[in-house]
Amino acid sequence: MEQPHEQLCMKLCFRDQHQFRDALLNLHITQARNFKYHRNSDQRIIVECPDKQCQFFMVAAVIKGEKTFVIKKMRLEHTCPSTTETTRVSAKWLAQKYEHLFRSDITTGIQTIIDACMEKYGVDVPKCMAYRAKNIAIEAVLGDHKKQYPRLKDYAQTVMDTNPGSGEVGKFGPYTIMSDRQKGLLNAVNAVFPNCNQRFCLRHLYANFQNVGFRGEDLKKCMDNASYAYNEHKFNIAMNDLRVESEEAWEWLTAIPKKTWARHAFDTNCKTDLVVNNLSEVFNKYILDVRRKPIRTMCDGIKDKQMVRWHRNRESVKAARWDITPHYSEKLEEVGP
Missing domain, CATH: 3.30.1450 (Beta-lactamase Inhibitory Protein; Chain:B, domain 1)
Incomplete structure (x- = not known):
């Protein structure tokens, strides 16, 4: 009205x-x-x-x-003077009045609400009220976080129905989970995915390595050589070099199962030899605009982004005129005939 x-x-x-x-x-x-x-x-x-x-x-x-x-x-008519000092404006009212702004752009800031209310109603909205109004409006647009979690069971059942064999052990065997080795995360993975293989990101592992006092380019080089080695022989050489540099550093690294950080000892079920989780970091940046949304809205947002990306790639491949992708064509040219 x-x-x-x-x-x-x-x-x-x-x-x-x-x-x-x-x-x-x-x-x-x-x-x-x-x-x-x-x-x-x-x-x-x-x-x-x-x-x-x-x-x-x-x-x-x-x-x-x-x-x-x-x-x-x-x-209907008031005979008293008008005033905005005793206004009835509230966070709930603001959220209802300006919900359309968040439906158009979920990143709308509180200053937009403050300015709009001042311009139309002459009311100076406090920032704390604008924050509450923003949260109420976003909840109305995206859905309540708590209410969406029970829906995950429906999603999981749909996955099981349409892709038999999905779960902790997938169609091609157990999943492999790479993490930054945080204690809480390790406990959660062990509890929820006890049969899955685990790997630790070398970059985060090296940060822990430094935090316990093992610093210097020589130690880092030994650790890198051990992690990136494709066979046990080169791994042992790198570890021996580390032991020569620092017995304590060797003991610390040896205490961590090599299958979690050394390339030569990785499980072969997961067809990647990456020792860092850069792919995860890139993916996190890719979903930055949806990852803070309620869980169901986030899943739908990621699905939509992936579908658009896959469609764009399919159309790009249809228009391509090469038999071998440019990246690998360049590598073959470097190797030569």
């Missing part, structure tokens, strides 16, 4: 008391006036102005046998 003072009239009906209260609220925010309830129930609502000298009042009641509310008596 953009101009409620022009639309409210005697015998005007509302769906229920809630719609009437919303109209009453919009009226007084638009006019920069205030009101108070003399009576406020599901059957009858009487409102008046807090200024006893003001002539404004309104009586609305439910129609017998219905939920419909109707205005029965009113003196």
Whole structure:
């Protein structure tokens, strides 16, 4: 109701008391006036102005046998001066009024809300109220976080129904999970995916290596050589070099199962020899705009982004005129005939 003072009239009906209260609220925010309830129930609502000298009042009641509310008596015009100091603007009202902004752009900032309310209603909204309004609006647009988690069971069942064999052990065997070796994450993976192979990102492993006091380019070179070695012989050479440099560093690294960080000892079920989780970092950046959304909305967002990406790649391949991809063509040229 953009101009409620022009639309409210005697015998005007509302769906229920809630719609009437919303109209009453919009009226007084638009006019920069205030009101108070003399009576406020599901059957009858009487409102008046807090200024006893003001002539404004309104009586609305439910129609017998219905939920419909109707205005029965009113003196619509306020005779008191307008003021924004006692405004009825609230976070909930702001969220409802400006929800459309977040539907258009979920990254809308609080300053947009503050400026819009000042321009249209002359009300200076505090930042804390604008933050609350933003959170309420985003929740309305994206859905409540807690309410979406139970839906994951439905998603999981759909995956199981459409892709038999999915689960901890997939169609091609157990999954491999690479992490940054955080204690809480390790415990969670062991509890939820006890049969999955694990790998540790070398970059994060080296950060831990430094944190316990093993620093220097020589130690890093030995660690890199051990991790990147494709066979056990070269791995042992690198580890012996590390032991010569620092017995303590060798003991620390030896205590970590080599199958989690040394390339030559990786499980062969996972067809990649990567020792760092750069792919995960790139993917995290790729989904930056959706990963903070509620879980179901996030999953749908990632699915949509992937579908668009795959379609674009398929169309690109259709238009390609090469038999071997450019990347590998360059590598073959470097090797020569």
